[in-house]
Amino acid sequence: MLEPILETNDLAIGYSARRRPPRLVAESITLRLWPGELVCLLGPNGAGKSTLLRTLAGMQSPLHGGVRVAGADPYRLPPRELARLLGVVLTDRVEVGALSVRALAALGRYPYTDWTGRLTPQDETVIDRALAAVGIAAFASRPVNELSDGERQKVMIARALAQEPKLLLLDEPTAFLDLPRRVELMGILRRLARESGRAVLLSTHDLDLALRGADQLWLFQPGGSIRVGAPEELVLDGAFQAAFHGDGVVFDPHAGAFKFHHPPVGQVDLVGHDLPTLWTRRALEREGFVVNGHDGPRSAVQVEVLNQQCGQTLWRVRHVETWQDFPTLSQAMSGVKACLSLPMTE
Amino acid sequence: MDAALPPTGTEVKLRSEGWRLAVLAGLVLALVGAFLLNLALGSVRIPLSDVAAVLTGGEASKASWAYIVLEFRLPKALTAVLAGAALAVSGLQMQTLFRNPLADPYILGINAGASLGVALVVLATGAATGFLSNVGLLGDLSLIAAAIAGAGLVTGLVIVAARWLRHAMTLLILGLMLGYATGAVVSILIYFSVPEQIQAYISWTFGSFGGVTGRQLAILAPVIGGGLLLAGLLTKPLNALLLGEAYARSMGVNVRRVRFWLIAGTSVLAGAVTAFCGPIAFLGVAIPHLCRALLRTSDHRVLAPATMLMGGLAALLADLVAGVPGSRSVLPLNAVTALLGAPVVVWIVLRRDGPRSDFAT
Numbered sequence: 069m070l071e072p073i074l075e076t077n078d079l080a081i082g083y084s085a086r087r088r089p090p091r092l093v094a095e096s097i098t099l100r101l102w103p104g105e106l107v108c109l110l111g112p113n114g115a116g117k118s119t120l121l122r123t124l125a126g127m128q129s130p131l132h133g134g135v136r137v138a139g140a141d142p143y144r145l146p147p148r149e150l151a152r153l154l155g156v157v158l159t160d161r162v163e164v165g166a167l168s169v170r171a172l173a174a175l176g177r178y179p180y181t182d183w184t185g186r187l188t189p190q191d192e193t194v195i196d197r198a199l200a201a202v203g204i205a206a207f208a209s210r211p212v213n214e215l216s217d218g219e220r221q222k223v224m225i226a227r228a229l230a231q232e233p234k235l236l237l238l239d240e241p242t243a244f245l246d247l248p249r250r251v252e253l254m255g256i257l258r259r260l261a262r263e264s265g266r267a268v269l270l271s272t273h274d275l276d277l278a279l280r281g282a283d284q285l286w287l288f289q290p291g292g293s294i295r296v297g298a299p300e301e302l303v304l305d306g307a308f309q310a311a312f313h314g315d316g317v318v319f320d321p322h323a324g325a326f327k328f329h330h331p332p333v334g335q336v337d338l339v340g341h342d343l344p345t346l347w348t349r350r351a352l353e354r355e356g357f358v359v360n361g362h363d364g365p366r367s368a369v370q371v372e373v374l375n376q377q378c379g380q381t382l383w384r385v386r387h388v389e390t391w392q393d394f395p396t397l398s399q400a401m402s403g404v405k406a407c408l409s410l411p412m413t414e
Numbered sequence: 415m416d417a418a419l420p421p422t423g424t425e426v427k428l429r430s431e432g433w434r435l436a437v438l439a440g441l442v443l444a445l446v447g448a449f450l451l452n453l454a455l456g457s458v459r460i461p462l463s464d465v466a467a468v469l470t471g472g473e474a475s476k477a478s479w480a481y482i483v484l485e486f487r488l489p490k491a492l493t494a495v496l497a498g499a500a501l502a503v504s505g506l507q508m509q510t511l512f513r514n515p516l517a518d519p520y521i522l523g524i525n526a527g528a529s530l531g532v533a534l535v536v537l538a539t540g541a542a543t544g545f546l547s548n549v550g551l552l553g554d555l556s557l558i559a560a561a562i563a564g565a566g567l568v569t570g571l572v573i574v575a576a577r578w579l580r581h582a583m584t585l586l587i588l589g590l591m592l593g594y595a596t597g598a599v600v601s602i603l604i605y606f607s608v609p610e611q612i613q614a615y616i617s618w619t620f621g622s623f624g625g626v627t628g629r630q631l632a633i634l635a636p637v638i639g640g641g642l643l644l645a646g647l648l649t650k651p652l653n654a655l656l657l658g659e660a661y662a663r664s665m666g667v668n669v670r671r672v673r674f675w676l677i678a679g680t681s682v683l684a685g686a687v688t689a690f691c692g693p694i695a696f697l698g699v700a701i702p703h704l705c706r707a708l709l710r711t712s713d714h715r716v717l718a719p720a721t722m723l724m725g726g727l728a729a730l731l732a733d734l735v736a737g738v739p740g741s742r743s744v745l746p747l748n749a750v751t752a753l754l755g756a757p758v759v760v761w762i763v764l765r766r767d768g769p770r771s772d773f774a775t
Contacts, residue, residue, distance in 0.1 A: 125664065151666030158664075164656050165712035168430075178654050179666035185650040185715060231665065 073138055073235050073267040074101035074124065080132035081116060081123045090131050093119045094292040097133070101235070101269060106261040108278035109271040111288025112312055117271040118159075120294075121239050124269070125156050138234050151179035155228030157238040162224070163213065169223050170208040173199055176230025198229035202256055218249035222256070229260070236260070238270035242277070250274060254281045275312075279303070279324055287311050330356035334408045337366065340373030344381045344397075348373055351397055352404070369407050371400065434709055434716050441723035445495070448730040452491040453483055455739040486624070489631050494623040494733045495726035496638045497691050498701075500683040502725025503645045505698030506705075506717055507676050510652050518698030519684035523572065523592035524565045528688035530596040531564025532618065537603040537611050561689030565681040568592050572677075620746035621692035623733050634690050641683035642722060648676060649714040656712055694729075695748055696755030701725045704758055728754070 080095035093116035101107055111117050122128040124135055126142030135142055138153050145153075155176070164172055176198065177191045187195070199205040202222040207215070212223060221241055228236055238257070242250040254277050261268040261283075269286075272278055278285060279299045287295040287302055288311060295307045302308050309319045317326045333356040338349055348371060352359050360367060372384040374393075383400030384393050387407035394400040453465045460483065464474040468483045505518040519525055568589075575588050604612050626634060651672040654662040663669045687694065705720040706712060728751075736750040 127660065127663065147663060147668050148666040151664065154664070156661070156664035158660055160658065160660075162657050162661070166706060166710050167656065167712050171711075171713060172657075175654055175657065175665060178650070181650070183647065183650060185653065227665075 070102060071139065072100040072102055072136075074269070075099065075136045076124070076133065077136075078133040079123070079130050079135060081119050081128075082131045083119075084129075084131060092131065092292065094288065094294060095132070097294050099286060099294070099296065101267045103234075103265045103267055104261055105283045106258050106268045106281065107270075107284045107286055108282035109269060109286045109288075110273075110275065110278055110311070111271075112314070115288035116292070117288065118239055121237055121269070121271055125154060125237050126150055148179040151231055151233075153234050155231045155233035155236050157221070157224050157228050157236070157241055159240045159243055161217065161220070161244060165213065167212050168208065169204060169210050169212055169215070169226075170195065170199065172212050172223050173226040173230050176227040179231060194232060195226075195230050198226040201229055201260060202226045217244045218246070218253070221245065221249075221253065225256070234266060236266055236268045238268070240271055240273065242272055242274055250277055257281075275308075276325055327353065332356055332358045334358070334369070335360060335367035336404060337361075337370040338373075339370065342373070342375065344375075345373045348383070348397060348400070351401055355401065355405075357404070369404055371404060430711070434711070437709055438716075438720060438723065441720065441727060445723055445727045445730070448727055448734070449491050449495065452494065452730050452734055453487045455734060456482075456487060456737050457740075457742050458482060459740065485628070489626055489628050490624045490733065491730060492631060493626040493634065493691065494729040496635060497623060497687040497694065498697055498725035498727070498729025499722035500638045500641060500687050500725070501694060501697040502701035502705075502721040502728070503642060503718055504680040504683045505700075506702040506714070506721045507645060507648070507652065507680055508698075509702055510655055510714065511673065511676050513655075513658065515703070516699060519565075519680055520693065520695055520698055523568045523589040523596070524681060524684045525688050525693040526593040526596040527564035527566070527568030528561040528685045529564070529619065529693055530599055531560035531562070531685075532689060533600045533603050533615055534564075535560040536615050536618070537600075537607045562682060562685035564596075565685030565688065566678075568596070569677050569681040618692045619748070621694045621748040621751070622744075623691055623729070623747065624744075626690050630690060634686060637686045638683060641679050641686070644675060644679040645683075645718055645722075648672065648679070649718050652676075652714040652718075653712075692748070694751055696751045697725055697728055697732075700755040700758040701728055 076097050076099045078095075079097040079099075080092060081097065082091050082093040084090035097120070109117050109120065119128065123130050124137075124142075126135075126137075126145070129143060137150070140149070140153065142150050142154065174187060174191070174195050177187060177195065178185070180191060181187060196205065199208055202225050204219060204222050204226060207219065207223075212220060215223065221244070225236075225238070225241070236257075241257075242253055245253060254274075257268050257270065258281055260266060282299055284296060285299050285302055287297075287307055289295050289307065290310065290313075295302060295311070297305075297307070303319075303321050303324065309321070312319055312326070317328060319325075320327050336352055336357045337360050338345060338352065340348070349359050352371070368388060370386040372386070374382040374384055376382055380395070382393050382395065383397060383403075384391055385400055385403040385407065392403055394403050450462060450465060453469075454460050454462050458479075460474070460479045464476075464479055465483060468474050468480045469488075474480045474483070501519065508517040508519060509515060511517075571592060572589055575584075600615075604615065607615075651662065651667045654665050654667045655669075655672070657665075659669050659673075662672075684698075701724050702717065702721050705717055705724050708724075709716055709720055711717065732747060732750045732754055735754070736745045736747045738745060
């Protein structure tokens with residue numbers, strides 16, 4: 069019978085201060101995190117993602133209810149014991165001065181070494197494995213302060229792995245990274261969860277990555293409750309749209325992404341099938357047009373994406389009885405706006 | 415998996431450890447050399463062979479030399495080593511704890527607190543007649559207790575503030591304000607004191623390793639020895655604190671306890687030194703940076719012994735310069751440490767990476 073690595077029962081999180089009523093962030097949180105699972109914690113800014121992570125990590129007391137990490141109460145465990153169950157990677161970018169990658173990762177052995185911090189051969193093996201797991205074994209002797217943000221984040225994860233925790237908590241680990249590094253990091257975390265049987269919980273603003281990479285989503289709902297489900301379920305039943313509802317942006321369940329929400333400026337028919345057509349659609353939607361496909365209702369303006377023999381793309385914009393060809397997408401966009409007498413951006 | 419085999423842990427360690435051992439060995443040798451020079455040089459120059467003879471229990475060429483070496487220069491040199499080591503290592507601890515490259519006991523107001531304690535004892539009780547050298551054992555203990563209490567009070571305030579305030583800069587301003595406040599109280603005490611007491615207090619603020627007798631050293635040495643030992647025991651959690659308190663806690667550090675012992679150790683070290691030698695500036699802030707630059711590491715297991723050795727060495731050299739060998743005059747020790755220390759701090763600020771890279775910004 070599989071035991072959950074993390075479980076909360078009727079947990080309420082928030083901040084209590086003396087002589088003031090406690091500030092409740094979220095309540096009735098009942099969650100289970102299983103071995104080998106990667107879970108993304110999502111929610112708008114200020115919803116309480118960091119508060120929940122801090123509470124789960126034993127850094128902050130819950131207002132009500134309890135947390136169990138591998139069956140133990142994180143608030144009662146001695147720090148050393150807890151550090152063997154739970155590794156944490158925080159948002160803050162850390163300057164550590166003149167430490168090598170290896171020396172920084174070796175700090176993760178803290179709960180296992182004696183008072184001098186001396187590393188046994190077994191500790192060295194664990195550190196080597198942790199560095200290899202995030203793909204930075206080749207940097208081991210480099211000073212940390214010469215690394216890029218992405219590499220640095222990997223070192224911090226390797227350090228958490230060196231603690232050999234059952235549960236890895238990461239607070240927005242992708243925040244400072246460019247898109248390729250984010251995808252890469254997500255891949256690493258997925259592999260860590262799958263191969264080692266650890267549970268990985270990360271908070272993120274990267275909805276697209278979370279939708280594609282997570283086994284489960286924990287989604288902060290307006291009003292301080294948390295919806296749990298597979299990413300696709302939450303999109304289909306509208307929980308996603310509800311959680312991130314706000315002025316100016318809408319979640320498009322077809323694209324699985326957020327879009328700017330403009331009042332529509334006009335209708336355009338789009339004809340074509342290939343990649344240029346897809347990006348032409350995006351360009352039109354960005355400008356606030358409602359784009360109809362072939363079978364949609366006929367609009368006054370039609371854009372046809374033509375592939376010529378020589379491999380060049382041509383945009384043909386028809387308006388009522390006239391048509392004009394444009395060699396570039398931006399010129400075509402200007403052409404469409406001219407047809408509808410819209411103000412030009414240039 | 416990897417095309418080129420990454421260096422194993424042992425290889426990486428060996429490469430840098432050779433250099434670090436060489437630096438530490440060099441520091442030990444330099445410390446011994448500077449120690450012997452301090453015994454040999456001064457207003458009277460004593461040949462090293464005679465110094466060696468006196469130290470090994472033999473006869474010097476002149477009877478007075480044995481007296482000078484054993485009764486005056488030996489306690490002074492030992493005090494310099496202890497005080498230098500104490501200030502440098504507490505500077506290191508404070509810089510890591512507060513994650514601030516400018517932190518040292520002096521800047522956080524701990525020495526100001528100790529000064530207030532001493533001023534209360536010297537100026538308010540009139541214990542100053544023949545200051546320090548003539549007060550009895552009870553006087554020694556009350557001075558050391560006053561300095562430690564003053565230092566402890568200020569450190570306590572700083573650490574309470576450090577728990578509430580997020581920004582290190584606020585903390586430095588707080589330390590500065592505590593320094594002003596204690597300075598103001600000292601001014602009031604001075605205003606109501608007689609000139610002899612003021613003279614005694616002022617000369618105490620110049621700083622000196624020479625006022626400590628062998629008997630006082632018997633108190634100072636175990637106190638500082640204990641503080642240095644504690645600093646050695648705290649190197650492992652200090653390394654974890656390089657990542658900040660939240661990370662340190664997540665890696666199993668009992669942050670509250672470690673913070674308490676760091677603060678306690680630092681106040682005892684800084685307080686004891688300040689009580690017997692006066693408020694000695696610059697060693698605390700400059701030596702840790704010098705050691706980090708020289709050893710190219712932030713590992714406290716290396717830095718703690720290195721700062722102790724380097725601190726002792728710097729104090730010996732400063733004392734040597736302050737003594738102006740071959741002349742009868744003696745410069746204020748604080749003037750010398752500042753004159754030697756200021757260029758070091760300037761160099762650190764102008765260094766390519768700068769101290770910014772040593773701590774979170």
